[in-house]
Amino acid sequence: MMTVRQDVHSAGIPVLCQSCEARHRGVCGALDPDQLVGLAKTSSRHKIEPGVELIGDAETVDSYSNVLSGVVKLTKSLSDGRQQIVGLQFAPDFLGRPFKAESAINAEAATNVSLCSFPKTAIERMMKESPELEHRLLRQTLNELDEAREWMVTLGRKTASEKVASFLLMIARNIDPTADPAARSATFDLPLTRADIADFLGLTIETVSRQLTRLRTENVIRIDNNRHVTVDSLARLEQRSGA
Amino acid sequence: MMTVRQDVHSAGIPVLCQSCEARHRGVCGALDPDQLVGLAKTSSRHKIEPGVELIGDAETVDSYSNVLSGVVKLTKSLSDGRQQIVGLQFAPDFLGRPFKAESAINAEAATNVSLCSFPKTAIERMMKESPELEHRLLRQTLNELDEAREWMVTLGRKTASEKVASFLLMIARNIDPTADPAARSATFDLPLTRADIADFLGLTIETVSRQLTRLRTENVIRIDNNRHVTVDSLARLEQRSGA
DNA sequence: CCGATGCCTTGATTTCGGTCAAAGCCCCCA
C-alpha cells in the first residue's frame, strides 16, 4: 500500500488523500497506480468552514469524498426540527452513500474540514473494476455499523452523565494525538459545540453543560476556552461511562 | 437470478435459502450454480426456539446464516445488565459479522426462527472468488446502517408514544403479509414481548404497556392475545410516530 | 470604550418516564 502511494508520488502526481491509509479506513489505498492517476485527474481538494452543509437531506448527491482533516457531523431531523447527530466522520473516513441517488441524512462540517472529492461516476466505475475497493468500503461500512450500534446503547440506556463521559472518551480516542490505548490522560479540542453534543447524545444543551460542570468540579476533566479539554484520568472517565 | 435457483433446483439440489431473493437482501443469489452447489454441501438448516442464543457476546463465531423465517434480535448490554436491542433481522437477512473473529453483540431468536447456516470459511472463500457476493453484502450492510441511524433518531429524540408508534409501523412494514406501502390498515403478530419492545425503544415495560393501552383506547390499534395487532389506520399511526 | 451577538452556565420549576407495588390474565399441567 505504501508503495502504491509512493509510485504515484514519484510519478509526479499529487498524493491523493494522503491520510487514506491511516487507521486502514480510507478507500484510495485499494486502487492500483493507474486507477489512482485516473482518479487524481477528477478529484479536487476543498477547504470547508464550520457550519457549511456538505450533503443536504433528500438532495441528489453526485460526489463522494474522503475526509482529510476535521470533523463532519451526520444528522437527521424530525419534521418539527428536533435533530439527532447519527455519526461523526473523522479523517480518513469516506463520505457518501453508494448505490443511492438521494441521501437520507445531512452532512455538515463541524470544524474546519478539508476534503478530497471525486465524482460519483468515477468511484462507481472503479468499484466495478476493483473488488478491492468495494472490499474496503465494506469494511468501513461494517465499522460504521458497529459504531452506530454502540451509540444506540448509549442513546437508549445510559444516563445523562454516562452519555457525556462516553462522548468525551470517544472524542479522546479519535482526536488526541497522544492517543495510545493505555494512556492515562488525554488532551484535545472539542470539535462540537454544546448544542452539537446535545444533538449527539439526545440531551439538551443545559444538561450537557451541567454534566460537564460536574466532571470539572470533580476534577475528572479541565476545560479552557470552552473547547480545550484535558482529561486527567481516562480511567475515572471510563468508570463514569457505564461500560 | 431466478434461473440460477432453478438450475440448482433442477439439478436435484435442495433449494438453498429459498427466500434469499425476497426484498433483494439475501446473499445467495450472488452465487453462480457451481458455487451454490458447493455451498449447499456445507450448509445446514436449523429450527430455533424463541430465547435461544445464536451468537454470544465476545464469543468466537464460526458460521454465518441467512434468516429464512422468524425474527432474530441483536442486543448489546452494559455491565450492570441494562440491555439495548440494536437491530432486528427478518428473513432474508444475513446474520454474522464478516472480518471479525469476535462478535460485539448477542443474537437471539425472538420468535421461532429457521436458519440456513454455513461455515465461515465457506463464505469467506466464496467472497474472495465472487465480487458479486461482496457487493450484496455491502448493499445489505449499507441498508442496516441506514436503519440503525433511523433508530438513533428514535432513541435520542422521540417521546415514548412516538417510539411505540414508530415501532409498530416498522413491524407492520416488515411482517404484515398484506403490506403494500399504500395500505390503510395492517395486521400482524408482534414478534417481541413487552420487555423486548422496551429494550428496543430504550423504555421500561410499564411505559410500553401504557402507550399501547393509550393507542388501544384511542382506537388506533387493537390487540388480541397480547400479540395479534390490527392497525386500523396506518395514517393515524404515522402521525403519532413523529415523522 | 461600548454595545451587540453568540455561546455557555446557573437556577427555579415542571414534566415525562421510571420505580415500586399490586392485581389481572392466560396457559399449562397436575
Place this chain on the structure above:
DNA sequence: TGGGGGCTTTGACCGAAATCAAGGCATCGG
C-alpha cells in the same frame, strides 16, 4: 378444577432531565 408461573396491565409516587428564565463572558465592529 384449581393452583402456579410468566407476562401484562394499572396505579401511586418519585426523580432525572427538560423547560423556562436570567445572567456571564468572550469576540467583533463601530
